[in-house]
Amino acid sequence: MTERNVISLDKIKVACRDCSLSALCLPMGLRPEDVDRLHAIVKRNRPLQRGDNLFRAGEPFRHLFVVKTGAVKTFTQTNDGDEQVVGFHLPGEVLGLDAIQDGQHGCSARALETTAICELPFERLEDLSSNIPSLQHQMFRLLSKEISHDAEMMALLGRSTAEERVASFLLSLSERFKRRGFSATDFFLSMSRQEIGSYLGLALETVSRLFTRFQDDKILKVERKHVQIIDIDRLRAMVTHQTDAERHRANPST
Amino acid sequence: MTERNVISLDKIKVACRDCSLSALCLPMGLRPEDVDRLHAIVKRNRPLQRGDNLFRAGEPFRHLFVVKTGAVKTFTQTNDGDEQVVGFHLPGEVLGLDAIQDGQHGCSARALETTAICELPFERLEDLSSNIPSLQHQMFRLLSKEISHDAEMMALLGRSTAEERVASFLLSLSERFKRRGFSATDFFLSMSRQEIGSYLGLALETVSRLFTRFQDDKILKVERKHVQIIDIDRLRAMVTHQTDAERHRANPST
DNA sequence: CGGAGATATTGATCGAGGTCAAAAAACTTC
């Protein structure tokens, strides 16, 4: 995390008070008065406990949700009964973007631990972004970012080995924790092996085996739900897939 | 497709002339004058030939693209050289949505056959949607739909067998052709087995084998790139994954 | 604290699908 980012994150923290709206405020920067207008429509939810549903698939869509603290999983159900995890949502991340299109949630969301949530009435958010071009732009970016992320995930699921998937998953968590000011090398997994496996298209046993293998190889220290990344470079080296855009950023001459 | 939608689709066809902007005009229906304003910013591209690039990963993003006729694939490159197909785009479908967030394309796009494209300057589209709330709404829906679609794809790649993936792929094509007024049971695959395999996370040999198996089972007739679906119900039965939302729509009592 | 239920680890086995290889069919180009 660069010095600059720390500063702007702090600024936003003040501007957005204790509510994690930085996804919407950052990084184009709304004017302070626009941030206030955004805040005016935010509802606060009572905290969710582990296992509580935030919403269920099929329910009408009225609000976007932003995770303040804690963690949430989103999932659908396969018709053979068990659940398919489609995403994990950490502080500052937005839920419900898939539901805009047809006015009902396409997946369910459930708290993985004690979790605080902000609620944004979508109609009012739309009205607001009609009047605040930079907010509209930010909304487009937010949705687009989700699409990019999903494309990366599809590439990962489409062609990678189990090792690559687990490494990539850990790196993704690391990145996201870092971005929110938590430790990038030392964090808790609030989701079970089962849930990680479901998300990565692997059996829970495979996830467990890879965790122990990474530990044996001195890449990680895993103690149940607590992960400590020891050699992040070896972890990065496992992830072979690299988008052209990433390559281009790393070496613009090619 | 409900009666109401059919009607509005026809209206749009007229309103949008020969240019496939229905993705943006549909289904909330812009007022005719707004459709005109939208048309005013559309650029027409010269036709692409098979193999021509529409854009490349890393290039600056200025336009959204809509396929008028033909077909396009989007792909990234893995660092072991070969390409990873992330999507196929048929007439009426929009490309470039993943590039809004950081102003550069995250994947490359290449024509699979002779293809006509419309070009929408994104900045002007943003200006326009600030002024036309229903267009803004439509843009949000468009982006959201992409996210839903990606989530479905992730679920497919995460847990399904090869059989399920290929069946699902064919059904998806069938749906999309149907929606655009082409035959739902009789169509050309403009992409190679290689490209299908890459997209579905399978080896090209596996795709080929499944095509012949489906043909032996009298579910399809496949002749090189021409597919004819004979028993679409057996194909549907293979796709076990069903989102809660779908289940809810099918049987709202549960 | 102790017992019950959930969650994680580890081992053994097996099969779906990947990989390699070769032939066949289709498309290209002169």
Added chain:
DNA sequence: GAAGTTTTTTGACCTCGATCAATATCTCCG
């Protein structure tokens, strides 16, 4: 239409990770 290239099909084999099973560890609660 012949020669060369690309794409597809089909076969044989093998590997990675799923599945089944047993044990260990954690967590929750009385």
